Amino acid sequence: xxxxxxxxxxxxxxxxxxxxxxxxxxxxxxxxxxxxxxxxxxxxxxxxxxxxxxxxxxxxxxxxxxxxxxxxxxxxxxxxxxxxxxxxxxxxxxxxxxxxxxxxxxxxxxxxxxxxxxxxxxxxxxxxxxxxxxxxxxxxxxxxxxxxxxxxxxxxxxxxxxxxxxxxxxxxxxxxxxxxxxxxxxxxxxxxxxxxxxxxxxxxxxxxxxxxxxxxxxxxxxxxxxxxxxxxxxxxxxxxxxxxxxxxxxxxxxxxxxxxxxxxxxxxxxxxxxxxxxxxxxxxxxxxxxxxxxxxxxxxxxxxxxxxxxxxxxxxxxxxxxxxxxxxxxxxxxxxxxxxxxxxxxxxxxxxxxxxxxxxxxxxxxxxxxxxxxxxxxxxxxxxxxxxxxxxxxxxxxxxxxxxxxxxxxxxxxxxxxxxxxxxxxxxxxxxxxxxxxxxxxxxxxxxxxxxxxxxxxxxxxxxxxxxxxxxxxxxxxxxxxxxxxxxxxxxxxxxxxxxxxxxxxxxxxxxxxxxxxxxxxxxxxxxxxxxxxxxxxxxxxxxxxxxxxxxxxxxxxxxxxxxxxxxxxxxxxxxxxxxxxxxxxxxxxxxxxxxxxxxxxxxxxxxxxxxxxxxxxxxxxxxxxxxxxxxxxxxxxxxxxxxxxxxxxxxxxxxxxxxxxxxxxxxxxxxxxxxxxxxxxxxxxxxxxxxxxxxxx
Ligand code: ADP
Ligand code: MG
Numbered sequence: 001x002x003x004x005x006x007x008x009x010x011x012x013x014x015x016x017x018x019x020x021x022x023x024x025x026x027x028x029x030x031x032x033x034x035x036x037x038x039x040x041x042x043x044x045x046x047x048x049x050x051x052x053x054x055x056x057x058x059x060x061x062x063x064x065x066x067x068x069x070x071x072x073x074x075x076x077x078x079x080x081x082x083x084x085x086x087x088x089x090x091x092x093x094x095x096x097x098x099x100x101x102x103x104x105x106x107x108x109x110x111x112x113x114x115x116x117x118x119x120x121x122x123x124x125x126x127x128x129x130x131x132x133x134x135x136x137x138x139x140x141x142x143x144x145x146x147x148x149x150x151x152x153x154x155x156x157x158x159x160x161x162x163x164x165x166x167x168x169x170x171x172x173x174x175x176x177x178x179x180x181x182x183x184x185x186x187x188x189x190x191x192x193x194x195x196x197x198x199x200x201x202x203x204x205x206x207x208x209x210x211x212x213x214x215x216x217x218x219x220x221x222x223x224x225x226x227x228x229x230x231x232x233x234x235x236x237x238x239x240x241x242x243x244x245x246x247x248x249x250x251x252x253x254x255x256x257x258x259x260x261x262x263x264x265x266x267x268x269x270x271x272x273x274x275x276x277x278x279x280x281x282x283x284x285x286x287x288x289x290x291x292x293x294x295x296x297x298x299x300x301x302x303x304x305x306x307x308x309x310x311x312x313x314x315x316x317x318x319x320x321x322x323x324x325x326x327x328x329x330x331x332x333x334x335x336x337x338x339x340x341x342x343x344x345x346x347x348x349x350x351x352x353x354x355x356x357x358x359x360x361x362x363x364x365x366x367x368x369x370x371x372x373x374x375x376x377x378x379x380x381x382x383x384x385x386x387x388x389x390x391x392x393x394x395x396x397x398x399x400x401x402x403x404x405x406x407x408x409x410x411x412x413x414x415x416x417x418x419x420x421x422x423x424x425x426x427x428x429x430x431x432x433x434x435x436x437x438x439x440x441x442x443x444x445x446x447x448x449x450x451x452x453x454x455x456x457x458x459x460x461x462x463x464x465x466x467x468x469x470x471x472x473x474x475x476x477x478x479x480x481x482x483x484x485x486x487x488x489x490x491x492x493x494x495x496x497x498x499x500x501x502x503x504x505x506x507x508x509x510x511x512x513x514x515x516x517x518x519x520x521x522x523x524x525x526x527x528x529x530x531x532x533x534x535x536x537x538x539x540x541x542x543x544x545x546x547x548x549x550x551x552x553x554x555x556x557x558x559x560x561x562x563x564x565x566x567x568x569x570x571x572x573x574x575x576x577x578x579x580x581x582x583x584x585x586x587x588x589x590x591x592x593x594x595x596x597x598x599x600x601x602x603x604x605x606x607x608x609x610x611x612x613x614x615x616x617x618x619x620x621x622x623x624x625x626x627x628x629x630x631x632x633x634x635x636x637x638x639x640x641x642x643x644x645x646x647x648x649x650x651x652x653x654x655x656x657x658x659x660x661x662x663x664x665x666x667x668x669x670x671x672x673x674x675x676x677x678x679x680x681x682x683x684x685x686x687x688x689x690x691x692x693x694x695x696x697x698x
Contacts, residue, residue: 009255011059013052013133013140021051034130035328036184037165045097052133053082053095056140064095066125067141069156069456071563075287076146079139100142101127123148128157131284134254143284152556156458159551160280163465164188166549170472171325171333171349177479178345183327188465191276191445192286195317195453196293197268197305198240200696203688204303208586212578213571214307214454215372217666218587220674221313222691224267236263239300239698240270247272247296254292256285266315267694276322276445279465283458286319290454302697308452309375311690312670316376317453321460324445325349325468335444344489347402351496352475353446354389356467357439358503360545361387361525362536364439364450367463369530369564371571373452378528383438383449386518386526388505390437396506403497436509466551473549530568531655537561565651569658576642576662579669583635586686588628591676594684595624620679627676634669641665 009016018027026047033040040048056064065077082095125144133142146155153159164187171186204210209217236244244261251258257275264271272293274285290306297304309316326332334353336346357364364387368377378385391399401408434440438450451460475492482488502522507514518524527533536542537557546552552560599621602614641661648654677685688696 004252007249008252011135011253012255013055014255015132017055018048018051021055022047026051030129037130040101040129042097042101045101047097049095049097049100052100052140052142056133056135057082059135060138061135061140062138064099064140064142066127066144068125068144068146069283069287069458070146070154071156071560075291077139077141123154128161128280130161130278131281132255134288136254136288152553152559156456156462157280157283159462159556160283160458160465162551163462163469163549164279166551167325167465167469167472170469170476173476173480174345174348174352174472175327177476177485178341180327183329183331185328186325186333187328188279188323188325188461189276190279190282190457190461191274191322192282192451192457193271193273193320193322194286194289194293195264195269195271195319197266197310197317198243198270198297198302198697199268199305199693201298201301201303203693203696206687207693208582208687209575209578210303210305210310213575214305215310215375215575216312216690216693217575217579218582218670218673218677219311219690219693220677222689222694224691224695236261237698239302243296243300243302244270244272246299247293250292250296251289254285254288256289258289264315264317266311268697269315269317276324279323279461283456283461286457306454308370308372308454309379311694312375314690314694316381318373318376318449319451319453319455319457321448321451321457321464322442322445323448323461323464332444334441334446344493347493348475348489349472350395350441351493351500352468352471354500354503355471355496356464357387357389358500359471360463360467360542361503362527362533362539363463363467363542364448364460365525365527366530366533366537366564367459368450368452368455369527369533369568370452370455371530371568371575372454373450374529376452377450378526382436382510384436384509384515384526385450385528386509386515386524387438387450387503388509388518388524389446389503390434390440390506391504392434392441393506395441396504399497399501399504403494403501434506434509437505438509462551466546466549469549470545529659530564531652531659534561534564534568534655535652537564562651565655569645569651569655572658572662572666573642573645576638576666579666580635580639580642583631583669583673587673587676588631590684590686591624591628591631591680594680595621595628597684598624624676624679627672627679630672631669631676634665634672638662638665638669 018030022030026044029044030040030048032038053064061082063079063081065079067075067077070076080099123146125146128143128145131143133140135141143157145153145158145161147158148154167188168186172183175183175186199210207216209215248258248261251274257277258272259275261270261272263269272289274282274289276282277285293304293306306317308318324332324334331337333349334346336343365377365385375381377383398408400406438448440447440449448460448464451457478492479485479488502524505514505518515526519526527536538561543554543557546557547554598617602617602621605612605614605617644661645654645657648657677689682689
């Protein structure tokens with residue numbers, strides 16, 4: 001029996017392997033590249049490539065691939081064999097430094113939103129040495145960035161790395177002002193908690209909606225849902241436990257620190273949380289986790305649903321992006337320290353986040369926007385589409401005291417003077433109670449809870465890192481020029497609290513009253529759909545900030561907006577087509593069959609006993625026939641609406657048309673279908689019901 005420590009990272013070309021397999025010089029040079037982002041020379045790359053190849057072959061690999069994250073949200077890979085013909089007619093296994101550093105997938109079919117004309121269809125991938133290579137199946141996977149020949153980023157990793165870089169640079173300016181001369185980098189870290197559903201493969205295969213769209217487009221509410229909350233942290237079923245055990249082992253081999261797994265609120269819903277790590281590695285790991293989840297599920301006769309809202313009326317699945325920033329020495333900058341000076345520094349970083357979230361609410365909202373996630377955000381589910389920050393009462397009281405120059409009513413009543421007083425430690429249990437906030441401070445990190453379960457976490461972290469870097473940049477500009485640092489610091493913190501107070505909300509985020517207060521009194525944004533928020537990526541203030549920091553070029557932003565909106569449009573059109581197909585070929589025929597059989601029954605019964613009224617049966621046939629008419633009419637309406645789609649001048653208009661013309665009819669079409677499901681004998685219904693799906697895994 002192998003132990004966890006035997007298998008952990010066994011398929012990763014990690015620091016242990018590098019140290020053991022590289023010469024001291026090569027190792028030192030590579031380490032410098034990883035830690036400080038210095039350029040790698042080709043001689044070193046050749047040595048690393050050789051060691052990587054030998055290690056990979058020894059571990060059963062025959063191919064290598066540049067693994068990258070195109071803008072579609074999934075990961076992509078193009079496999080090349082290590083094998084080269086040798087002069088004696090045999091083969092040798094080859095892999096050079098050049099192949100390690102740069103690959104050229106023919107990328108013409110990856111979405112680029114107009115960035116890459118067809119005549120220059122090739123993009124190139126470039127090794128990201130900060131994320132370790134790993135073996136998947138028989139393939140050595142090399143994490144890479146993906147760019148066009150013009151140098152435009154065609155992936156999510158490139159801007160993520162850029163955003164980490166600018167955040168580090170600006171945070172260091174602040175740290176220097178506080179007398180920290182030793183920190184060389186500031187790193188953002190993330191621990192993404194991943195929610196998912198498991199259903200049996202057998203049932204999944206019977207539902208075209210699940211197969212084509214990832215969610216159920218029809219389905220009456222089951223008699224038992226999540227009302228009892230008895231699934232949450234409940235006993236894990238044996239089939240699920242076996243899946244989790246297998247999944248953990250696969251993830252551990254890839255060096256992914258999957259730590260906790262438990263049931264979630266909804267039946268059949270579960271969660272996996274890894275231990276947090278540097279943002280770009282956490283992003284790679286989360287992509288891998290989603291992929292491995294699906295593979296392992298298949299081995300257990302299950303399907304892992306990563307869609308944000310697979311079941312209407314049942315909790316959706318999200319991802320909690322636990323985010324913090326720390327120095328390379330390990331000091332968490334969102335943790336109040338032990339000395340007054342550290343506390344003032346903490347408050348300044350806290351203010352940077354508050355300002356960032358307020359100034360760039362729209363970017364945070366759109367960074368998580370997809371057709372699927374729209375069913376959670378702004379649709380009576382946590383969290384709402386309005387971005388706000390939860391700080392907790394203790395911290396809120398401190399900010400109050402600072403803003404108003406009043407005594408802080410903490411353990412002892414006193415004036416808070418920055419740079420003099422020690423802040424209380426924020427206990428986790430006082431900061432973690434609010435589960436409805438989209439952006440909650442949880443003791444020494446922020447938890448951004450708006451991400452959808454299928455989102456790449458790259459987008460949210462690009463925006464978060466950039467927005468915070470921008471606050472820090474402005475803060476540093478002010479403070480570096482100050483005559484009296486402490487006074488300037490105090491004034492800056494006060495002014496920031498005053499100007500951005502509106503984004504702080506400690507109450508219940510589900511509350512209707514909050515949405516009204518947020519939008520009407522506080523002027524916060526409430527973009528309910530992707531079509532509403534995505535166009536704002538190109539708002540002047542957003543373009544200025546993101547291009548000013550060098551995270552995106554304007555062309556890259558334009559292409560991303562187009563791709564995200566295209567995705568939105570395509571997803572909904574596929575759903576609409578799946579709906580009309582299912583009503584015509586499955587649902588209506590089933591109701592028809594059942595109604596006909598009931599009608600036949602009536603005739604048969606009346607033959608035996610002519611006096612029978614058959615009131616219930618007659619009534620039922622009538623209702624079913626009416627429902628069939630209603631379904632047919634709505635299906636016609638949806639088909640007609642579909643015909644009007646596709647002619648819009650631009651993608652923004654197109655997505656608005658889809659939001660306004662398709663989505664409402666789709667909701668309306670669902671109603672009579674779900675009603676019919678409740679009236680139709682189970683044996684006639686053409687696919688598994690919610691009850692089957694949600695309680696079907698043993
Ligand atoms: P829960 O939110 O379920 O109560 P925790 O708060 O303990 O669980 O952890 C949630 C996630 O937050 C985990 O992935 C954990 O590794 C991560 N996390 C903990 N501390 C930090 C930090 N300083 N920075 C980023 N992520 C963190
Ligand atoms: Mg959490």
